[in-house]
Amino acid sequence: MKNETVNSGYRLGLDIGGTKMCAVLLNGEHLVEHYRLSTPKEGPRHFWIMAVAVLKPLLERAKKDGKNIIGLGLGIAGTIDFRKQKITNSPNLPFLNGIKPLEKLTENLKPSYPLFLDNDANCFTRAEAVLGAGKKFNNIYGITIGTGIGGGLSLNGEIYQGAHGGAGEPGAMLVDLENKITLEDAYQKLTQNNSRILAQEAYEGDPLAEQIFQELGEYLGMIFANIVNIVDPGIIIIGGGTAAASDLFLSTAKQVMTEYIENPEARGIKIVKSKLGELTGAIGAALMVK
Amino acid sequence: MKNETVNSGYRLGLDIGGTKMCAVLLNGEHLVEHYRLSTPKEGPRHFWIMAVAVLKPLLERAKKDGKNIIGLGLGIAGTIDFRKQKITNSPNLPFLNGIKPLEKLTENLKPSYPLFLDNDANCFTRAEAVLGAGKKFNNIYGITIGTGIGGGLSLNGEIYQGAHGGAGEPGAMLVDLENKITLEDAYQKLTQNNSRILAQEAYEGDPLAEQIFQELGEYLGMIFANIVNIVDPGIIIIGGGTAAASDLFLSTAKQVMTEYIENPEARGIKIVKSKLGELTGAIGAALMVK
Numbered sequence: 001m002k003n004e005t006v007n008s009g010y011r012l013g014l015d016i017g018g019t020k021m022c023a024v025l026l027n028g029e030h031l032v033e034h035y036r037l038s039t040p041k042e043g044p045r046h047f048w049i050m051a052v053a054v055l056k057p058l059l060e061r062a063k064k065d066g067k068n069i070i071g072l073g074l075g076i077a078g079t080i081d082f083r084k085q086k087i088t089n090s091p092n093l094p095f096l097n098g099i100k101p102l103e104k105l106t107e108n109l110k111p112s113y114p115l116f117l118d119n120d121a122n123c124f125t126r127a128e129a130v131l132g133a134g135k136k137f138n139n140i141y142g143i144t145i146g147t148g149i150g151g152g153l154s155l156n157g158e159i160y161q162g163a164h165g166g167a168g169e170p171g172a173m174l175v176d177l178e179n180k181i182t183l184e185d186a187y188q189k190l191t192q193n194n195s196r197i198l199a200q201e202a203y204e205g206d207p208l209a210e211q212i213f214q215e216l217g218e219y220l221g222m223i224f225a226n227i228v229n230i231v232d233p234g235i236i237i238i239g240g241g242t243a244a245a246s247d248l249f250l251s252t253a254k255q256v257m258t259e260y261i262e263n264p265e266a267r268g269i270k271i272v273k274s275k276l277g278e279l280t281g282a283i284g285a286a287l288m289v290k
Numbered sequence: 291m292k293n294e295t296v297n298s299g300y301r302l303g304l305d306i307g308g309t310k311m312c313a314v315l316l317n318g319e320h321l322v323e324h325y326r327l328s329t330p331k332e333g334p335r336h337f338w339i340m341a342v343a344v345l346k347p348l349l350e351r352a353k354k355d356g357k358n359i360i361g362l363g364l365g366i367a368g369t370i371d372f373r374k375q376k377i378t379n380s381p382n383l384p385f386l387n388g389i390k391p392l393e394k395l396t397e398n399l400k401p402s403y404p405l406f407l408d409n410d411a412n413c414f415t416r417a418e419a420v421l422g423a424g425k426k427f428n429n430i431y432g433i434t435i436g437t438g439i440g441g442g443l444s445l446n447g448e449i450y451q452g453a454h455g456g457a458g459e460p461g462a463m464l465v466d467l468e469n470k471i472t473l474e475d476a477y478q479k480l481t482q483n484n485s486r487i488l489a490q491e492a493y494e495g496d497p498l499a500e501q502i503f504q505e506l507g508e509y510l511g512m513i514f515a516n517i518v519n520i521v522d523p524g525i526i527i528i529g530g531g532t533a534a535a536s537d538l539f540l541s542t543a544k545q546v547m548t549e550y551i552e553n554p555e556a557r558g559i560k561i562v563k564s565k566l567g568e569l570t571g572a573i574g575a576a577l578m579v580k
Contacts (some may be wrong), residue, residue, distance in 0.1 A: 020467060088554050089554075093357070114532065121363075138453070139452060162523070163428070163522050164553060165522070166518065166551065166552060166553030172550060177465055180549075182550065222467050226464065226520070230443070230520050232456040246459060259346075259470075261462070263369050263456030263459065265373070266452070266455075266456035269454075
């Protein structure tokens with residue numbers, strides 16, 4: 001592989017979500033080591049200390065293996081101003097709003113290698129496109145359904161950022177104009193920030209919980225159809241905590257989606273679950289390092 | 291210019307819409323001649339005779355100038371199966387459903403040059419991207435609002451077709467899930483296939499007509515926001531008959547759009563009218579010829 005020939009070091013990936021911080025160490029595309037901690041929510045000071053702490057075991061492993069770190073990719077939940085390398089809106093980690101995370105990480109980590117920034121849903125999509133369920137496709141749309149809803153579009157192996165870095169925000173799409181409800185609004189209202197317990201109730205046969213996932217499926221189907229009608233990806237890949245319960249909503253989503261896809265050729269599009277599991281975001285962050 | 295150096299012939303472009311057939315003759319990117327006829331709706335036989343007739347004055351001009359035709363691009367209103375080069379759905383010209391238009395044109399025209407096919411909204415977007423209002427942008431979203439609503443996405447000078455040729459169908463997007471109303475449905479219901487007369491009434495101060503354009507503006511704003519949240523173009527360019535009356539709905543559309551764009555950087559996106567006017571589609575068809 002080119003990366004291994006030209007540069008024999010390891011790549012670091014750090015994925016910071018609303019619940020967990022995951023870090024991975026890659027040798028080429030091979031996972032060497034990973035580590036995970038809960039995301040501290042008390043405020044910035046403890047947050048950055050922990051962001052460095054989650055990397056420590058991996059830095060030690062690289063040292064033990066006699067390998068350099070050639071770069072670190074950071075994936076973070078929130079909207080990013082890529083020009084300024086600044087977080088403009090992180091609903092689940094509000095103390096990050098207005099922060100330049102690579103500067104903060106540099107201060108605390110003092111790295112001798114370059115750092116790269118992206119949002120977590122783009123990292124998810126990148127990893128699935130390069131190493132996961134999207135490997136055989138040129139156009140991949142990834143959607144993360146977890147604490148919030150995120151998305152990313154990969155075209156020919158590269159994340160498509162758009163003109164202002166604002167591409168791939170399915171959560172912001174309106175599902176109800178009259179009542180001004182976005183997919184993210186509808187998702188939060190339906191799941192009440194507790195989709196795991198709700199899924200358990202649905203699996204135990206609670207009709208109200210089942211109904212909620214049906215409704216979620218309808219909203220997602222509408223948004224999937226919108227995505228196909230605009231960018232017509234070869235595959236849609238879903239991930240995040242709620243995707244684990246996809247059998248509760250995915251068949252409804254597919255049914256609604258198919259009904260509203262304009263091009264008959266595009267109606268057979270597959271929607272599949274992430275192949276790389278919990279580490280997808282961190283792997284996708286590491287893959288930013290070239 | 292490269293095209294002129296390598297190949298000194300003229301390019302033909304033919305745009306077939308629900309109302310008019312427009313043909314252009316290009317020398318490089320320069321318009322040499324154009325011609326226009328009404329689209330016959332009686333059935334296929336007369337239709338293909340007229341499609342050849344609209345090209346005749348241009349073929350004669352090329353001959354007079356001592357120039358070869360190096361190719362013809364055909365833009366047509368409807369959904370296209372690009373793999374089979376077949377029209378799958380043409381709501382305004384239903385006798386074209388299931389037809390391979392390039393085969394039909396070849397039978398009737400007997401050309402000695404290659405033919406290329408695309409839908410009319412992609413042709414509109416291509417022309418505006420290469421020669422019109424999108425010239426200075428890498429990512430352009432074009433929307434045609436005329437007999438129906440179409441769209442196209444141009445990335446770095448090329449039309450993005452998607453995995454199944456189904457990209458850029460804003461008319462198919464849902465604006466109301468509960469009542470299963472797409473933008474195209476809402477548009478047809480609001481304008482009753484008569485947006486020109488409706489616009490005149492609104493300009494004369496008819497409150498009902500004004501109200502209808504306000505509603506159209508709200509729906510379009512919702513769809514513009516969806517487009518920005520998914521593909522984040524550098525500019526949105528509108529064309530088609532109804533776009534001429536854009537002062538009746540565009541400020542409402544922009545207001546609704548801005549409210550629902552997730553990324554603050556993307557909120558300043560410009561929505562402008564086509565620069566090339568009535569011939570845009572035919573020019574974009576000719577530009578398919580390389």
